[in-house]
Structure formats: structure tokens, C-alpha cells
Amino acid sequence: MNRNWYRLDTAALLFPAVMNKNWSNAFRLEATINHEVDPFILQKAVDDLQVRFPSFYVGLRTGFFWCYLQQMEETPKVMSDFAYPLTFMSYKELKNSCMRILYYKNRIAVEFFHGVTDGTGGNIYFCSLLARYLEIKFDIEIGKSPFVVNHDEPVSKEELEDSFHKHTNDYPASRKETSSYQLKGTKNKNDYFTLITGIVETTKLKEISNRYNCTITVFLTAVMIESLIEIQKEKCLPQLQKHVKITIPVNLRKLFGSKTVRNFVLPINVGVDPKKGDYSLKDLCISIASQFNYEITTQNMASRIASNVNPQKNILLQATPLPIKRLVMGAVYHRAGILTSSLNISNLGLVKLPKEMDPFIERIEFIISPQKNNINNCSVSSYKNHTYININRNIVESELERVFFSKLVELGIPVTIESNRG
Amino acid sequence: MYCVKCGVKLSDDLTVCPLCQTKIYYNEEQIKAIKEKKYPETMPTRSNANRSLASILTMLSLLTISIILILCYQVYDEIRWGGYAVFSVGVFYCVFVLPLWFKKINPIISVLINHTAISLFLLYINLKTGGDWFLSFALPLNIIICVNVILAIILIKYVSKGRYFFAGGIIILIGLSSMLIEFFQHLTFDTKMFVWSLYVVVCCGIFGIFLILAGIIKPLKNYLNKRFFI
Numbered sequence: 249m250n251r252n253w254y255r256l257d258t259a260a261l262l263f264p265a266v267m268n269k270n271w272s273n274a275f276r277l278e279a280t281i282n283h284e285v286d287p288f289i290l291q292k293a294v295d296d297l298q299v300r301f302p303s304f305y306v307g308l309r310t311g312f313f314w315c316y317l318q319q320m321e322e323t324p325k326v327m328s329d330f331a332y333p334l335t336f337m338s339y340k341e342l343k344n345s346c347m348r349i350l351y352y353k354n355r356i357a358v359e360f361f362h363g364v365t366d367g368t369g370g371n372i373y374f375c376s377l378l379a380r381y382l383e384i385k386f387d388i389e390i391g392k393s394p395f396v397v398n399h400d401e402p403v404s405k406e407e408l409e410d411s412f413h414k415h416t417n418d419y420p421a422s423r424k425e426t427s428s429y430q431l432k433g434t435k436n437k438n439d440y441f442t443l444i445t446g447i448v449e450t451t452k453l454k455e456i457s458n459r460y461n462c463t464i465t466v467f468l469t470a471v472m473i474e475s476l477i478e479i480q481k482e483k484c485l486p487q488l489q490k491h492v493k494i495t496i497p498v499n500l501r502k503l504f505g506s507k508t509v510r511n512f513v514l515p516i517n518v519g520v521d522p523k524k525g526d527y528s529l530k531d532l533c534i535s536i537a538s539q540f541n542y543e544i545t546t547q548n549m550a551s552r553i554a555s556n557v558n559p560q561k562n563i564l565l566q567a568t569p570l571p572i573k574r575l576v577m578g579a580v581y582h583r584a585g586i587l588t589s590s591l592n593i594s595n596l597g598l599v600k601l602p603k604e605m606d607p608f609i610e611r612i613e614f615i616i617s618p619q620k621n622n623i624n625n626c627s628v629s630s631y632k633n634h635t636y637i638n639i640n641r642n643i644v645e646s647e648l649e650r651v652f653f654s655k656l657v658e659l660g661i662p663v664t665i666e667s668n669r670g
Numbered sequence: 671m672y673c674v675k676c677g678v679k680l681s682d683d684l685t686v687c688p689l690c691q692t693k694i695y696y697n698e699e700q701i702k703a704i705k706e707k708k709y710p711e712t713m714p715t716r717s718n719a720n721r722s723l724a725s726i727l728t729m730l731s732l733l734t735i736s737i738i739l740i741l742c743y744q745v746y747d748e749i750r751w752g753g754y755a756v757f758s759v760g761v762f763y764c765v766f767v768l769p770l771w772f773k774k775i776n777p778i779i780s781v782l783i784n785h786t787a788i789s790l791f792l793l794y795i796n797l798k799t800g801g802d803w804f805l806s807f808a809l810p811l812n813i814i815i816c817v818n819v820i821l822a823i824i825l826i827k828y829v830s831k832g833r834y835f836f837a838g839g840i841i842i843l844i845g846l847s848s849m850l851i852e853f854f855q856h857l858t859f860d861t862k863m864f865v866w867s868l869y870v871v872v873c874c875g876i877f878g879i880f881l882i883l884a885g886i887i888k889p890l891k892n893y894l895n896k897r898f899f900i
Contacts, residue, residue: 650690
């Protein structure tokens, strides 16, 4: 059988190059449903979506010059969940499948290797999987929504394209950035991730964000920066204080009108320099919102895309063997990607499902793994009237979470805390 | 249940607040009602051992040794320089390849293996060149370095409290070791006693005492923690 293969998209090129034996860049989507998961039906649903989402049923392979994705004949087998989310994906595992389908009691989760897709693309697959599962389980018909596609629809070319190449310009943006404050702590044993989920009411969160004249993402980023400034102040002398910056992945689909289900996201760094003086939360919200407005324009984003796409067109770089590319990309990623921010905040936004699905689905969460050298990462998703703020860490200390969630409580937002530890 | 310190509401499956580690006390009825954990206990099975790479490197090492030995016997009818090359490959194997076979090798054992391999290599050179410096200089030097490295590993890996005292002690020990090294140098090569080692002893002594004082004086310790945190 002649199986398809795909080049890694522009964003994904980096991920296999920078992964190591302790860290793989992955994210997870999970849904809690109102009954115990039937693994056989879940497996059937996974099998049914293979034709509709060919770019997800792939294994990561190594070529001489680049890594590539090889379409797999067999679908990934559903398996029982583990003690913590986003357990390490080894090369061996990725060779067979770039995603994991997990279940535990009444929860279904899919963990994606970032080389295959981003949060939005993954969410389309995940919601379609949930829809197919419910269709088989209860013999119901589920309508379409932006996140749910029918499993027997044909695949369009636009869904599989590398949209970065389409929406670039000739003016690559500079990668120069100041380094940011990095949290430190005692590493967890056995690469364990500790997940703390803060559940807040979306209406309340919106109300408080509106009071500060900003969006939920800007508000949460501002609170997180305020928390980081507070921690840095406690731990470092004033003259040694660094910038506090947070990476926000920007979904480019809306900006450029793309339909791709592969990666089409670019990170921007927003933050402040605490040396310049004290910032109130209002100051932070104003500053972060203006940085968002300045950065997120089609022109700026196209320039940022160009700085990623242009090197790929360089014939010398193209003809460089993969091991050397890995070394170079690893160094660039470390300097331009990791050290320039304290952590990521990835907001999936409000997940709207077809009304037929709502009675069965209780919650939908989005979790990202900590970055290679950052110890925390934060992801946010909203479903029905709840917003789930997941902070995942690979250290023992929970200082950032404590300061962050206490601030939300102080601001008048009731928070319910859950964790896989404690 | 709410955390009295953080003010957050805690889910029913928690026994401590995950934010501030405050213990939650339940009455008997509440204990019965405690929900099941959000995640199962199953830990992922994962092997850190890089066995395929280790086997390839082992084969390559064996191949190199065989080629060297065959070449030497073909050309000179004896080992000659081949012995040095074989021992070099052996040391390389002990330092870089051997740890790949194990899931997690204790660094102290690893240091002991590496220093034994290096000592054997030096012994071979000593015997081959007819020197008499191994027992009186190379071996003691190697043992001194090995002890210092092991102490440093213990400090980094196992000591969480009193690090300043321990670090100060090790630095003073390094200074004293230099005197010992110079003593063995004098015994073997008939050089002057205690020429350069005195400088090392003084420098290490001052720095070591400073660290011990930092361990005793809390404000100094806090200042150093802030200045030099890694």
C-alpha cells in the first residue's frame, strides 16, 4: 500500500529538533462526559476518523535532511490514562503514532505531539472524536459546528496545507529579544508533572476583565505577570531583576482566513520591565492590551512568519544534514524561544459544541506541557459557563500557582482548585 | 471545603491544599464522601536506558579494538602502540558508553568506575615505559581527585541543608589535597616541597572559611543566596 507522507509544517520543523529524552512538546485535550467511557466504542470512533483526518494518523520519521510524517496503516489504540497528564512521548512511540487516545472513568483525553497540529487543529479533531463517539454510543445525529466535522465528509486541500508559506512577506522580523525571568525549583522525581486546575465562572471572569477594559486573555496574562513580578521581587535583588515576559500563542487562522488543521500558530512575547518601577494591575492590563494590539496585525504576523519561513528557502540550510540542523535549531530555540519568556499562557477560548452534544459533555480542558527549560506552563479553556485554568509544572514548589490563584480570589473571582496531587 | 490560607475552594478529592500544602481535616462522614482521584495511580513505564545506542557503540568499540590488534600483529608482530589505543578505547567506553546500559546510574559508582579505568590505563603506561611514578604519584593523585569529585557530588545531589558548611569543608579539603599532591610530587620527582600548594591552601582556606561563616551568619547567607542563586 502506498502510504502518504507529509512534510512537517513550518512551526513543526522545530519540535522534533529540540525534543530530547526527557521532554517532548505535546498538549492535551480532555473532556469529562456524563457516563463511563466505553473503550470499544471509543476505538471505533478513532478508527472512523482516520480517513477524515489523515494528517493526524501519522508517525514521526527521520529523513536525511528533514523529519517527516508518515501516514500509518493502523490507528492508535485507546489506552487507560496515567497518573499525570502528558507523560513523555519517546521517539519510539512517536514513530508509531503522534497522538495518544486515553480514557479514565468518565474522561476521554487526546494527547497530541505538537509537530502534528496546534491547539485549534487538535480541538477540531478532538470535538469530532467526541461527536463520533456519542453518535455510535447513543445512535444520534450530531450537527456541524466550527469544531465538529462529519467523519464522512471529504478532506479539503486547505485543511492539510502549510499555511505559513501562503501568508508570509519579504520583511522578516528580528528575533532579537531580551531574556526574561526564569522560575527555579526542585525537579519532580520521574519527570512527573503536577497539574493544578483552577475553575472559575466565565461570566465572573468576564465581568472583572471588563472592569479593567480588557479581554480574558489579557487579564489573566496581566495577573500572571503581576504574580511573577512579586515572586521575582522576593527572590532577587532590585538591580538583578529581569524583564517578566509571557509567551502567548496567537491563532493565525482568523487573522489570515486559513482552514488548516495543521500548525498555524505563532507565539508573541508580552511583558514589562520591573526595574522601571511598580506596576498596578490596571497598568499591566493597559500595557499588555496595547502590546497585543500592536503585535497582532496581519503585517506584523506576516513578518514574523517570514523570519521562520525564509531560512527554510535557503539552499545551504536545506542541504545541511539533519543532525547539524538539529544542533543549530536547538541553539536558536534555546536563545530565541525559551530564555525570552517566563512561561506560556495558551488560551483555547470558548469551546462551542453542537447542542446535541452539550447534555453529554460536562467539561472540556486544555493542558500543555511545560517547555523544555521553563518549569511552568499555563493553558486556559472555557466550556459552558466555566473557565479551566490549568497550570502544569515539573517542580515540587507551587509558589506561582499559590500567588496567581490567591490574586484571583482577592480580585473577587471565586476559584475551585483541583489537582492530580494532594 | 475552603483553604483557610489561600481562600480557594478545594475539590472533594484533595487532602491537602495543592497551593500552600495546608492539611485539610475531614470528619468521618466527609471522609466517606471523598470523591475518587481525578487521575489514576498508574505511572507510565519508561526506560531511560538507551540500549540500541549502547549496543552500536559497544560493537564499534570492539571493532576498533580488533582492527588495532590485528594491525599491530600484522605489521610489528607485537602490540606496541596498540596497547595505548586499546586502553584509550576502554576508558572512552567506561566514561561514555557504560552509563547508557543502565536506566539510572549512581554518579558515585560512575566516578569510581571511571577513575579505576583511568588508573589502569596509567598503570599500563607506567609498566610499558618502565617508569616508577604510578604508585608514588599517579595513583594517589587519582584517588585524591576521585575523593574530591565524590564529595562534590554528595554536596550537589544529597545535601539540602547546611550546604555552605559542606561546601566550605570541601574547598578547605581541596586546598589540603594540593599539599598532599605536592608531597607525592616531591617523593616521585624530587621537587621542592610545598612551593605552589601553599598558595592554593591559603586561597581555598580563606574561601572555605568564608563559606562556613556564611553558613553561620544568616543575613550574609540570604544575601549570597539572592546574589548567586542558580
